[in-house]
Amino acid sequence: MKSLSELAAIREQMKDKVAIRTGSGNIRVVVGMATCGISAGARPVLNTFVEEVAAANLTDKVMVTQTGCIGICQYEPVVEVFEDGKEKVTYVKMTPEKAKRVVEEHLKGGKPVSEYLIGNTKL
Amino acid sequence: MIRSHVLICGGTGCTSSGSAALEKALAAELAANNLSEEIKIVQTGCFGLCALGPIMIVYPEGTFYSRVTTEDIPEIVSEHLLKGRIVDRLVYNKNDDAEGEAHAVHTSLSDTDFYKKQKRVALRNCGVINPENIDEYIARDGYFALAKVLTEMSREDVVQTLLDSGLRGRGGAGFPTGQKWKFAMNGEGQKYVCCNADEGDPGAFMDRSVLEGDPHAVLEAMAIAGYAIGADQGYIYVRAEYPIAVHRLEIALQQAREYGLLGDNILDTGFQFDIQLRLGAGAFVCGEETALMTSIEGKRGEPRPRPPFPAVKGLFQRPTILNNVETYANIPQIILNGPEWFASMGTEKSKGTKVFALGGKITNTGLVEVPMGTTLREIIEEIGGGIPNGKKFKAAQTGGPSGGCIPASLIDTPIDYDNLLEIGSMMGSGGLIVMDEDTCMVDLAKFFLEFTVDESCGKCAPCRIGTVRMLEILNKITEGNGEMEDLDKLEELANYIKSASLCGLGQTAPNPVLSTLRYFRDEYEAHIKEKRCPAGVCKKLLSYNIDPDKCKGCTLCARVCPVGAISGAVKTPHAIDPEKCIKCGACMEKCKFGAIYKK
Numbered sequence: 001m002k003s004l005s006e007l008a009a010i011r012e013q014m015k016d017k018v019a020i021r022t023g024s025g026n027i028r029v030v031v032g033m034a035t036c037g038i039s040a041g042a043r044p045v046l047n048t049f050v051e052e053v054a055a056a057n058l059t060d061k062v063m064v065t066q067t068g069c070i071g072i073c074q075y076e077p078v079v080e081v082f083e084d085g086k087e088k089v090t091y092v093k094m095t096p097e098k099a100k101r102v103v104e105e106h107l108k109g110g111k112p113v114s115e116y117l118i119g120n121t122k123l
Numbered sequence: 124m125i126r127s128h129v130l131i132c133g134g135t136g137c138t139s140s141g142s143a144a145l146e147k148a149l150a151a152e153l154a155a156n157n158l159s160e161e162i163k164i165v166q167t168g169c170f171g172l173c174a175l176g177p178i179m180i181v182y183p184e185g186t187f188y189s190r191v192t193t194e195d196i197p198e199i200v201s202e203h204l205l206k207g208r209i210v211d212r213l214v215y216n217k218n219d220d221a222e223g224e225a226h227a228v229h230t231s232l233s234d235t236d237f238y239k240k241q242k243r244v245a246l247r248n249c250g251v252i253n254p255e256n257i258d259e260y261i262a263r264d265g266y267f268a269l270a271k272v273l274t275e276m277s278r279e280d281v282v283q284t285l286l287d288s289g290l291r292g293r294g295g296a297g298f299p300t301g302q303k304w305k306f307a308m309n310g311e312g313q314k315y316v317c318c319n320a321d322e323g324d325p326g327a328f329m330d331r332s333v334l335e336g337d338p339h340a341v342l343e344a345m346a347i348a349g350y351a352i353g354a355d356q357g358y359i360y361v362r363a364e365y366p367i368a369v370h371r372l373e374i375a376l377q378q379a380r381e382y383g384l385l386g387d388n389i390l391d392t393g394f395q396f397d398i399q400l401r402l403g404a405g406a407f408v409c410g411e412e413t414a415l416m417t418s419i420e421g422k423r424g425e426p427r428p429r430p431p432f433p434a435v436k437g438l439f440q441r442p443t444i445l446n447n448v449e450t451y452a453n454i455p456q457i458i459l460n461g462p463e464w465f466a467s468m469g470t471e472k473s474k475g476t477k478v479f480a481l482g483g484k485i486t487n488t489g490l491v492e493v494p495m496g497t498t499l500r501e502i503i504e505e506i507g508g509g510i511p512n513g514k515k516f517k518a519a520q521t522g523g524p525s526g527g528c529i530p531a532s533l534i535d536t537p538i539d540y541d542n543l544l545e546i547g548s549m550m551g552s553g554g555l556i557v558m559d560e561d562t563c564m565v566d567l568a569k570f571f572l573e574f575t576v577d578e579s580c581g582k583c584a585p586c587r588i589g590t591v592r593m594l595e596i597l598n599k600i601t602e603g604n605g606e607m608e609d610l611d612k613l614e615e616l617a618n619y620i621k622s623a624s625l626c627g628l629g630q631t632a633p634n635p636v637l638s639t640l641r642y643f644r645d646e647y648e649a650h651i652k653e654k655r656c657p658a659g660v661c662k663k664l665l666s667y668n669i670d671p672d673k674c675k676g677c678t679l680c681a682r683v684c685p686v687g688a689i690s691g692a693v694k695t696p697h698a699i700d701p702e703k704c705i706k707c708g709a710c711m712e713k714c715k716f717g718a719i720y721k722k
Contacts, residue, residue, distance in 0.1 A: 004274060068206055
């Protein structure tokens with residue numbers, strides 16, 4: 001390496017990978033990953049969230065994590081979004097495709113995707 | 124895509140409690156669960172809470188697991204990493220009892236009492252980055268201070284920045300770092316930059332943790348020093364007893380050279396600088412600056428008189444700066460954040476933070492970094508979690524064999540260089556040994572003096588002979604043969620040794636005796652006048668006895684006594700033969716009825 005710009009390039013490239021360890025992020029995306037969630041396909045949903053959040057450069061604002069059974073197993077995969085000062089948003093029957101839209105419209109755009117919300121979904 | 128990082132401490136403390144096996148087991152378990160692509164294992168440097176090792180932190184949640192064993196790994200993987208259910212029983216939480224489960228959920232690192240009051244500057248990357256990966260250091264602004272210095276600052280600017288920051292040497296003496304650099308900058312010709320990593324105080328491991336957890340910070344700071352004083356060669360003198368630190372330094376040096384951050388034409392600025400390692404063979408005196416440089420030159424590590432100071436005539440008779448590991452670790456941060464930022468922390472004459480190695484009778488043994496001016500009470504009671512087993516705090520020892528003790532009455536003293544000197548101790552490199560009521564202060568002074576007698580290099584008579592004479596007097600006192608005149612002799616001898624010794628080792632060797640005499644003279648007097656050791660430590664002054672009213676005659680004590688000093692029939696009170704008793708205390712430990720006492 002011969003220049004400052006190359007050093008800066010490494011920093012940019014590595015920053016996101018280390019940012020996860022500061023535990024920051026005022027938005028928390030929590031994916032239900034109990035047995036019910038996993039069997040309903042929560043893992044690809046979780047991984048999609050991780051990938052899309054990184055791709056959208058949101059890692060310093062959004063923390064993606066998992067939790068146990070929320071108790072509404074028939075609605076799994078369930079994803080909850082917590083944001084400081086706002087009411088909790090609960091998405092149900094999620095898929096990787098739906099996750100992409102949530103990242104785009106909700107996490108990036110700030111507007112929850114209403115048709116995936118628990119109140120608007122029929123079994 | 125990685126969704127979670129599992130940090131496992133790879134410092135010396137956690138390595139010895141089994142963190143390497145943990146890492147292996149975790150890697151295997153992740154592979155078995157098809158999680159290797161989603162979860163990354165990162166080996167880091169010391170987190171500081173060595174007493175609770177091995178330590179594991181799971182991000183993004185920041186869950187802090189302590190005392191993890193390989194048997195816990197399947198549960199952590201299947202419950203936490205797969206299903207997101209935190210394994211409560213492994214979460215570090217000192218308030219578990221008080222608040223029950225409500226508290227047990229999200230114990231993130233920064234919320235614990237141990238970390239809350241700390242301010243991490245020198246340790247900022249320890250326990251955060253993988254020390255064997257230069258990219259992670261760069262991600263945390265690593266080498267940007269060097270870049271800033273090389274592209275934007277003149278040599279004078281760099282020295283002035285250090286002067287303005289108020290940074291003082293963290294090795295113990297507290298000499299202003301900027302001054303040192305200024306003297307060396309004004310010299311001519313070939314110059315050298317040295318790093319003192321020969322950490323030798325008993326109980327001190329601050330520098331080891333920095334080298335193990337963030338080696339690039341030291342390399343970067345040394346390159347900055349090279350630029351400032353006009354040197355192209357650096358040496359790190361590190362003790363061979365620190366194998367992990369040496370290994371990580373070697374990796375770091377190689378990576379920095381590959382990236383062109385050491386070597387010729389660094390960052391295309393024409394500046395060249397490289398660093399070599401020199402391993403110390405374990406002599407305490409080689410931590411003294413002139414002895415250290417003599418040792419690097421390949422000669423026997425003995426000190427020489429100063430002046431001339433190293434900044435004028437140092438390594439190979441050339442102008443040299445020698446700074447301690449922790450001092451260097453602060454420098455990139457000072458360059459990046461500005462001297463005002465650094466000077467805003469600490470007290471009037473002691474700026475910034477200080478790392479302490481907490482040890483002895485304290486709940487949280489480990490490494491802490493606090494702003495200068497933090498009181499001993501805050502460090503011991505809040506961060507350190509107090510004294511275990513409900514014992515009372517008696518004194519703290521700072522500065523190792525060169526320092527002194529701080530009695531309980533001075534526990535609210537704000538700790539900085541000048542306050543500690545005033546109360547007869549010194550900052551030293553940062554070892555902080557906590558003592559409770561069971562510590563005999565005469566015995567403590569003897570322990571440190573034995574150390575310096577052993578480690579005196581023998582070059583000058585006051586240190587070589589004087590410390591032995593002092594030790595003889597202390598032995599006499601602890602064996603019950605002391606006289607009151609001995610205390611005056613001790614003091615007289617101590618003052619001669621202080622003023623006549625050649626180097627810092629001898630000049631400070633009497634300090635543990637002088638400071639215990641100052642604050643605990645009554646204990647010395649009890650040993651001499653009453654032939655009694657108030658703390659019950661000095662064996663020659665102790666006798667073990669059995670209270671016949673409490674003794675049930677169970678014979679347990681007689682069976683554990685290694686020398687057959689206890690006799691008595693079953694179900695009748697036993698007795699100890701003082702002639703045979705070696706005062707090991709095994710009987711007292713085993714007695715179920717509290718019938719055995721010492722006096």
